[in-house]
Amino acid sequence: MKSLKKELIPASAEERGISRGERLEQLFYEKREINEKVLIIYLCAGYPDLDFSRELILTAVKAGADIIEVGIPFSDPLADGPAIQHASQQALLKGMNAAKALEMAADIKKCTKIPLLLMSYYNPIYRYGLEKFCGDAFKAEVDGIIVPDLPVEESEKLVSITRNFGLGFVPLVSPTSTLERLKRISKTALGFIYCVSTTGTTGSTIRSFGDAKEMAEKLRSITQKPTALGFGIEGPEHVRMAAPMFDGIIVGSAVIRIIEHFKKSRESCFKEVGEFISSLKKACR
C-alpha cells in the first residue's frame, strides 16, 4: 500500500516543468511537510548476479524505500568497507560494468517510478566519458549521480554536465569538513547532501552520533537543502537516532550483509531484505 503513494509522483518530471534533480529535492520537501524521513537504500548492481540484483531493487521498492542508490561496482572501492567491497567484487566477476548498470537502470524504470541514483567511483565514469555517461543516464531515466571520490575541488565539470541534463548531483560531506568547505560543497548539491556519519568507510561502526549532530547543525546554519545521513546505519534504532537531525537516511552495508547471508535462497533473501527495509521505513515515520 505504501508503494501506491509513489505513483502520485509523475513519471516524467519534465511534464511538470522541473528537472529530475529538482524533483528529487522536492521529494525531501514533501516528506519534511509530513515530518517523515526519506529512506534511501543502496544496492550493488550485479550482486549477487544481474537478475537477482534487479529483483532486489524491486523488493526494496515494495518494502518502502523512497530512493534507490544503485552502485556500479569498481575494482578499487576505497570509500567502502568489507561488505560492499565483497559485493562489488562478486558483481564484477558476474560481468557487471557501467554500460550494463545503465541498461539495468532503464529496465527498472520501466517497472517503477522510484527515484534512482547511480553511485560510481570516478574512474569508470571518466573512462565512459563524462558527457556520454550523463547522457546515457538521462536516457535511462536515472535521477541523479553520487561519486564518493570526487571532492568539490574536482567536481566542477561533472556538476555542470549533470545540471545540463537536469540530473541530480549528490555530494558527500564528512565530520571533518570545515564550515567553509560545507558552504562550497552544498552549492554543488542538487537533490540532497550526503552526510557521512563518521570518519571511516561504508559499514563502519558509528561510535557516537556526536559528529553527525555537529555536522547537521553546521549545515543547517548555511543551507536549507535536504540532508541524508549514511555510513554505518545498522537498523531502525540508528534511524530513530539520526531522524531528528536529517531529512533522510541511507542504508547500504546492512542490507548487503543480509543479502550475503541469505543469497542461497532467493525467496528467503527477498523476505529478509523486505522485512528489514520495512522496519527501517517504520522508523522513518
Next chain:
Amino acid sequence: MQLHRSAYFGEYGGQFVPETVMPALKELEEEYYKAVNDENFKRELNYYLREYVGRPTPLYYAERLSEKLGGARIYLKREDLNHTGAHKINNTIGQALLALRMGKTRVIAETGAGQHGVATATAAALFGLQCQIFMGEEDMKRQELNVFRMELLGAEVVPVKSGTRTLKDATNEAIRDWVTNVRNTHYIIGSVVGPHPYPTIVRDFQKIIGEEIRKQFQEIVGGCPDYIIACVGGGSNAMGTFYPFIEQKKVRLIGVEAAGCGISTGKHAASLSAGSRGILHGTLTYILQDEFGQIEPAHSISAGLDYPGVGPEHAFLKDKGRVVYTSVTDYEALEAFHLLAKTEGILPALESAHALAYAAKIAPKLKEDNTIVVTLSGRGDKDVQCVLEQKRRKGN
C-alpha cells in the same frame, strides 16, 4: 608564504579522494610549505640524512661493467648504500618529521616488496611514532623476512586480503585506514603517486638523489652526463633523479618500466608505455585498466614495480617528451642482475636491474666519451630468494 601551488602537472594529478581526508590533505600541504621554508626543518632533515641515512651516497664509476659492455662509461648512483638499503628512506624521514610537526602520533604506510614498509617502520622507530604497515597477503608470503624486519622495528604489519592482495590493494587499505583515523594519523605514501600534495612532497624529498648526481658528476667528470636512467614503478627514485635535470635539455632522461613477461602478453606493469589515462589512488595519470575503467592487475618479477599506475608528473613529462619511457622484461632484468653481480660485486634490487638492463642495451652503441648515470635505487639482498627460485624453475 606560498599556500596553494598547483595540484596538477599539466592535466595530470589532482585530488580524487573521499571528502573525509580532504581537510587532512590541505593541512599537509600547508604544513609542508611552512616546513620547507623553515631553516630549522631543513637543518634537522639534513642532519638525519647525513648522520643516520648516510648521505651523500657515492656516484661510482662501474669500470668493469663499462668495459664488459664496451662503449659508454657507466656511473652508478648508489642509493643501495643508504640505511635500510634503498632510496625509500629519504622520503620516510622527511614525512615522519612532517607528521611530528602536525602533532600526529601514528603513521601508516602501504608496501609491496617491503622496502617502503621497512623504511617507514625505521623512521617511526627513530622518532617514536606508532606505526602500522599495510601489505598484501600475497606479498607477505613472498617477502616473509621483510615482514619480520618491520616487526623487529616495532611496526605492526596488517595483512590485506582484498582484491589482488598486492600493492594496489595494500594502498586501498591504507587509504581506508587513513579515512578512519585521519585525526591522529599521517599516511606516509611511498612513491610520487596519490592525491596532491603527495606527488610533490615525495619528489622533493627524493630530489636529493639528482642534486647529488649533478654535484658529484661535475666533480668527477665535469659537465653533465649524456644519459640518466632510472626504473619507474610509481616512480619516486626516477622523479628524484630526473627533477634537477629537467631544465638541462642536453641530458637525456630515460625511465624504464617493467615489461614483465612482455607488453604483448598483457602481463606487465608498464602504465606509461602501454596504459591509458585514468584515476587511481586519488590521482589522474596513466594506469592499467579495462574498457570500463576497472583497474587491471600489474605483473613484474620485481614487487616494487608491480603497480598499475605511475606518478602524475611522469605522465606529464611523457606527454611533454622531456623524459623517454621504455620498458624491459623480467628476463632482461634478471640478466642485468647477474651481470652487475659478476662484474662489479654488487647485487642490485630487481627494480634497479631494470634500469641497468636498459643501460646495458644502449651502452655498446655509444662512444667511450659518452656517459650514462644509472640510479641504483636499492640493493638486491631482498631479491636473492626470488632469483634463486627463477634459477631453479629454469631447471639448472
